Amino acid sequence: MEKWPNNKAWLLVLPVFVIVAFSAIIPLMTVINYSVQDIFGPGQSVFVGTEWFREMLADHRLHDALWRQFVFSGLVLLIEMPLGILIALAMPKKGWGVAVCLVTVALPLLIPWNTIGTIWMIFTRPDIGLFGAGMNNLMGIPFDHTDNWLDAWITVMLMEVWHWTPLVVLMAYAGLRAIPEVYYQAARIDGASAWSTFLYIQLPKMRGVLTIAFLLRFMDSFLIYAEPFVLTGGGPGNSTTFLSIYLVKIALLQFDLGPGGAFSLIYFVIVLLFCFIFYQALLRVGKGEKV
Amino acid sequence: MSLVLENITKKVGRETHLYNINLEFETGSRNVLLGHTLAGKTSLLRLMAGLDRPTSGRVLVSGEDVTGKSVRKRSVAMVYQQFINYPSLTVYKNIASPLKIARVKKGEIDRRVRRTAEMLHIEEMLDRLPAELSGGQQQRVAIARALIGDAELLLLDEPLVNLDYKLREELRVELHDIFEERKAIVVYTTTEPTEALMLGGNIAVIDEGRVLQTGLTPEVYHNPATTKVAEVCSDPPINFLKGTIKGGAVRMGWNIEMPLEHHMKSLMDGDYMFGVRSNHLSLSRNDKEDVEIPAKVELAEINGSETFIHADYDGLRLVVQENGVRLVRIGAEITIYVSPSSFFVYDEAGALVASPSREAVEGKLT
């Protein structure tokens, strides 16, 4: 539709442009700047071209961290998506139960991220933590996430699932509520089983929100930092050193700004690439049978 | 005040929505834009309101060019197909909103809200929210809001189309009376010829972005200038039969013959299109002059007061309108009767060359 030409309207875009410039473009330019220089100190730097990129791409510790990251994100999606949908399906549809369930489910989302790390660290401590001590003393199963890599992984996964499944639940629930009642009525009349109803009505109708939930969960889990950092510090050994933890080690603890910058950009491209691939794939999924 | 549209053309992307429109409206006049869906009625209304700008041409209000003037600075009120009200405001506040924006005094607002609400029979519902009202009542609120500001230009875009037919029937009569008392220019779009006739006043028949005919509504109805106008101005659709005039006789379809009489007498020999409205077709003979058309029933649509019999004649669909409820079996062979005096005759280019004389139709009261 043709609008009235009024060039003053462009001024309204200006604040957003300024904010985006400060929040995204300028930091990104800085990172790019760092990634192609070797910086010794203030005012002392040498242009090194793609050296840092080549070095980082060849870094086997980065490869390890990347694999760890993929396994982690993969597990997160594999557990949280079905679990979230399942919980959403089990939630009441009307009455006072709805509010109670929603608030209870959303509770973990309201806690600051590093606090979550702290809570779980204490909760799973083998000496005094309810979970850790319970496993060791009551169940008789040796459990120590500071010592055993599997225990560390289990703890991180438990924490992640506890923290973020609620987001999937809320989105899936919203998707389910938006399905008109007649679809269920028609399915009943057609004699559809609960499983068919889920497969042919609920799942297709939730496709939109589930796509968004999937992408959000992938991105967030791929970028995870605060919780495992507080909980395990990336250990024991390097067993829970995910990409962002490794990046911080390089850039801030070792103060290698050049390699850190190169790493950041590689990281950024990976996330972007996978989001794109997933989005395209999800658009096609559930479009059903070929015509 | 007067409103003039001068050589208005409207293009959106590559598509042309309106072609060279010239229309004039006088204050206190009732005007109907009649046309099928997507004919360009809404586009035209939006241009008049100042919501859109024409690609070329001018809009003049009382002689002053307002083509580039924003809708906020014009004195316009509009009612839409959808029932558009502020959902969080009560009916009272909804109706009062145009006056509030115009900073009218509180006492004056109160007086006018109550008067307008009374006019539209919603005075009992002033404290309710729009969602608590029925569709018909919601549209009454929207109409009240449009009426209260005494706008000089009152635009209504198919305001009754989403209402049940009984409500439509009632509101139509009320709107007619309300418009009569207004000093504004009222422009009303509709797809239904009956609604246009009911509102009376002037009409502009629009099709595919062009104004086909303008004039007084009954005049245009009884003398549709082209086959297209006849089609737009008839519901159920007008029946068309191809035919020729030769040697003082008319031949239509493959077997219909009638003498060249009445209003057709002066027509030259040649090929013509003969149009007859469904209410002039009958299942029983009314006059010995009547022409017979054999046909086969496809469906009988009944609305209570009338039965519309859709029948097939040689691959053409004819619609016969009968009063009351008539039961006819689908697939039955019937004979349709029609008086030669009730045909509109169009030449090969689709222009009207003869229409039934009104004297022949209107008898004397006994």
Add this chain to the structure above:
Amino acid sequence: MARIELNEVVHSYLPKPKSESDYALKRIHNVWDDGGACALLGPSGCGKTTLLNIVSGLLTPSRGRVLYDGKDVTELPPEKRNIAQVFQFPVLYDTMSVFNNLAFPLRNRGLSEIKVKERVLEVAEILDLTPFLNKRAEGLAADAKQKISLGRGLVRSDVAAILFDEPLTVIDPQMKWYLRQKLKDIHEEFKLTFIYVTHDQVEALTFADQVAVMFEGEIVQIGSPQDLFENPEHRFVGYFIGSPGMNFLECTIEGNEARVDGAGIVLDEETAAKGRKASGKLELGIRPMYLEVHARSGDGMVKARVKGVEDLGSYRIVALMLEGQTLKARLPEDKPVPEGEVWLAFPPQWTKLFADGRLIS
């Protein structure tokens, strides 16, 4: 095939209904014959969808029984009732092809693939859906979607009745004509019981041979389209069917005449006799089409004044004042327009008497 019987059905959506107005259905006692084309007609909020959902089993009534061929099905869920339903908005399985949509109810009931294919192809042919069978259902036009909804009912050989809930709401006006005709054809061919719910008089009267008019939770009249128009048994039927609706004049009975203030209108003897015995508010009803308007006085005519004339093309509506009450006459196009003082004739066979809204006869 089924004969559907509603036995003293009452329904309220409230757990503890108190007053009359808490009931969505007041008392429905009604039989639909096997193979009939029936319509439930009424304005929004009259309870027609509630009634339909009780027939289909989506709702269990507060009281009363629903019988299919004499068998009590009140407590049975819809999947056990051998019915199919077409909803207001097309309900499809978006991710499936048209073929699989049609096959779905059969596969759910464990039919062999050979039988499924046979049935689906047969029904698709009848509904003109064959060219679309391999297409995904999602992208089709609204009329094709509604035909698929209908098809999912027709494929089932066990189906006893198909229920329609305002099925043409989202269909383009041009396509409505085609679908109405299609529905009639299918009813002829399958001889199934069709129950069609609508607020649109054209749809109800065109489709059905038996129309039940609903008003405020009650069926006020069941009859053929002709009955409803010519012999309305309730004030609401007179008002709702026909355009404009029936005229109603408050009156009293004196001898063989209905007195409307000063004017006396002669009734047939039987009606007058019953009117004299009737109690409650008496009203005279006549359809605008049957009211005769004359320029000169004649036998049994009453004087009235013309208030206004609306020319609607194929007919005119004349608004008249009779002793302070308004009434309308509907004149064909070829009748002249009356002016000023006129004389009205009330043909006795079309002049009805109502007491408290119900026909006396």
